[in-house]
Each structure stands twice: as structure tokens, then as C-alpha cells.
Amino acid sequence: MIEMLPPDLSHAAALGLLAMSFAGSFITAAFGIGGGVAFLGACAILLPPAAIIPVHGVVQLGSNAIRAAMFLRHLMWSALPAFVVGSLVGVAVGGSVVVSLPGWMVQSVVGLFILWVVFARPPKWLSHWPLVTGFISSFLTMFFGATGPFVAGYIKALKLDRHAHTATHAALMTVQHGLKVAMFGLLGFAFADWAAFIAALILAGAIGTWVGKQVLGRMTDNGFHKALNVLLILIALRLLWGGISTFL
Numbered sequence: 001m002i003e004m005l006p007p008d009l010s011h012a013a014a015l016g017l018l019a020m021s022f023a024g025s026f027i028t029a030a031f032g033i034g035g036g037v038a039f040l041g042a043c044a045i046l047l048p049p050a051a052i053i054p055v056h057g058v059v060q061l062g063s064n065a066i067r068a069a070m071f072l073r074h075l076m077w078s079a080l081p082a083f084v085v086g087s088l089v090g091v092a093v094g095g096s097v098v099v100s101l102p103g104w105m106v107q108s109v110v111g112l113f114i115l116w117v118v119f120a121r122p123p124k125w126l127s128h129w130p131l132v133t134g135f136i137s138s139f140l141t142m143f144f145g146a147t148g149p150f151v152a153g154y155i156k157a158l159k160l161d162r163h164a165h166t167a168t169h170a171a172l173m174t175v176q177h178g179l180k181v182a183m184f185g186l187l188g189f190a191f192a193d194w195a196a197f198i199a200a201l202i203l204a205g206a207i208g209t210w211v212g213k214q215v216l217g218r219m220t221d222n223g224f225h226k227a228l229n230v231l232l233i234l235i236a237l238r239l240l241w242g243g244i245s246t247f248l
Contacts, residue, residue, distance in 0.1 A: 004196035006051075013046040014197065018204045025063045025205035027231075028148070029070075029166065029212025031224070034231040036060050036148040036173070037238075053142075054184040055194055061177035062202030064170045067209045071167035076160060079130055079168050080175070086134025087176050093135075094142030095183040104246035111239030118232050130154060138176050142183065148173055149235050152228075162216060162224035 005014055020042035024035030036056075043056045068075065133154040137147040148169070155169045185191060191198075216224070 004200065006193045006197055008048050009046075009197070016046055017042055017201060021059060021063070021201040021204040022208035025067070025208030026212040026215075027208075028063070028170075029067055029209045030215040030219075031212075031227045031231050033148055033152045033169070033228060034235055035063075035208075037235050050189075051194065054181070054189040054191070055198065057141075057177050057180045057184065058191065058194075058198050059201045059205060061174060061181055062198075063205035063209065064173040064177060066202070066206045068167060068170035068174050070209060070213055071163060071170060074161075074163040074167040075171055076158065076164055076168045079155075079158070080171060082129075082131040083134035083172050084175050086131035086136075087138040087179050090135040090138030090140075091142060091176075091179040091183050094139040095187060104243040108240055108243030108247075111236040111243065115233065115236045115240075118229050118236070134172075134176070138179060141176055141180050147176070149232060149239075151176070152232065156228070162219060162221050165224075165228075166216065 005011070020039050024039035024042075026035065027038060028035030039059065040052075040056050043052045047055060133151065137150045140150065141147045151172050152169055155165055155172070158165075158168070160168060181191075219227070
């Protein structure tokens with residue numbers, strides 16, 4: 001493994017990231033959300049600052065693409081076109097912004113939004129305006145990285161069964177992360193140095209996705225949505241705590 005490690009990444013850090021890639025993909029496949037945020041937290045601790053968002057984006061691209069393929073027959077295709085258009089605009093605008101949005105503000109806003117989706121009736125525009133959802137979430141992902149919970153709010157408003165939820169969320173996140181990775185490539189990030197290790201992370205995530213799919217098959221729709229709400233609440237509280245702590 002040492003030969004495949006990029007500069008400035010220790011053996012211990014690499015093993016930790018591989019374990020979190022497996023765990024994150026397992027969580028998302030089994031419960032619909034949460035794995036991307038968990039993996040982002042590990043990246044923030046173990047990766048060099050400049051590599052956090054780009055590397056996280058490539059790994060999530062691979063993990064979501066594999067998950068979408070595994071659940072392809074359940075995918076709600078009608079959700080894709082407008083979301084793709086919104087995502088294209090959001091990534092382009094986000095990539096052109098010179099001054100980054102304050103991290104505490106992004107975390108706090110996304111956290112509050114998730115709590116709103118869980119405890120209130122999901123806003124109608126979430127299910128009727130995927131273009132807006134694509135734009136906002138793709139803009140934010142250029143700064144924050146893991147906006148899966150935001151997109152999950154849109155999917156939740158569609159009231160899909162557990163398999164369709166997982167498939168559609170994975171497909172939309174594949175689009176978003178793919179566009180983000182392309183933008184970071186245009187901005188000059190050296191992905192080649194990380195290629196071998198990223199491939200190993202994606203493989204670990206694929207195994208986690210397969211295991212998570214077996215768990216999902218044993219759940220009921222009611223149990224799935226209860227678990228999803230609990231995870232969304234925990235993620236939202238973590239984002240709010242991080243935002244408030246950074247601001248203070």
C-alpha cells in the first residue's frame with residue numbers, strides 16, 4: 001500500500017480512510033444518507049487541507065455511481081433532467097467564486113434546512129423544482145463537500161419507497177460529484193497523484209455498498225424512513241454544532 005500512497009499521507013491515515021470509505025458507503029446504502037458526511041469528517045481529519053474536497057468528491061462519485069448501478073431498476077428517471085441543468089449552473093457559479101463562503105454559515109444553513117425537512121412538511125418546491133435543488137446543492141458542494149443531506153430533502157419530498165429513494169439519491173449525487181470533480185480538474189487539482197489510492201477507496205466503498213444493500217433488503221419502508229429521519233437529525237445537529245463552534 002505504501003507505494004500507492006500520495007505525498008503527505010501516512011500509512012495509518014490511509015487505513016483509516018479505507019475503513020471510513022467502507023463504513024460510509026454501508027451507511028448510505030442501508031439507510032439512504034449519512035455516509036458522505038461521515039467520510040468527509042474523516043477526510044477533514046486525515047487529508048491535507050487542499051485535498052479534502054477534491055478527493056472526497058472523486059470517492060463519492062465512484063461510490064454513488066456504483067450504488068446507482070446496483071439499484072438502477074428502482075431509479076426515478078424523471079428526477080434527473082432538471083437537476084442536471086441546475087447542477088451545471090451551480091457548479092459553474094461555485095467554481096467561479098473567488099472568496100469562499102464562511103464554513104460556519106454553510107454548515108448552519110444546511111443543518112437548519114435538514115431539520116425543517118424532517119420536522120415540518122417538506123416545502124413544495126423541493127418536489128416540484130429539482131432545477132433549484134440542483135443549483136443550490138451543487139453551488140454549496142464546491143465549498144462544503146457533502147451536500148447529500150440537502151439533496152435527500154428533495155428525494156424525501158417525492159415520498160418514494162426505500163429502494164427508489166436510494167437509487168434516485170445515488171444517481172443525483174453521481175451527477176453532482178461528477179461535475180464537481182471536473183471543475184476541480186479545470187481549477188488545477190493534481191488528481192493523478194491520488195489515482196491509485198482513490199481507486200482503493202472506491203473499491204472499499206463498493207464492498208460497503210454491497211453489504212449495505214443486503215441490510216436494506218431486510219428492512220421495511222417504515223423502518224427505513226424512521227432510520228433516515230434519525231440520521232438526518234443527527235447530521236443536522238452535528239452541522240449546527242460545527243457551525244456555531246466555528247463562529248464562536
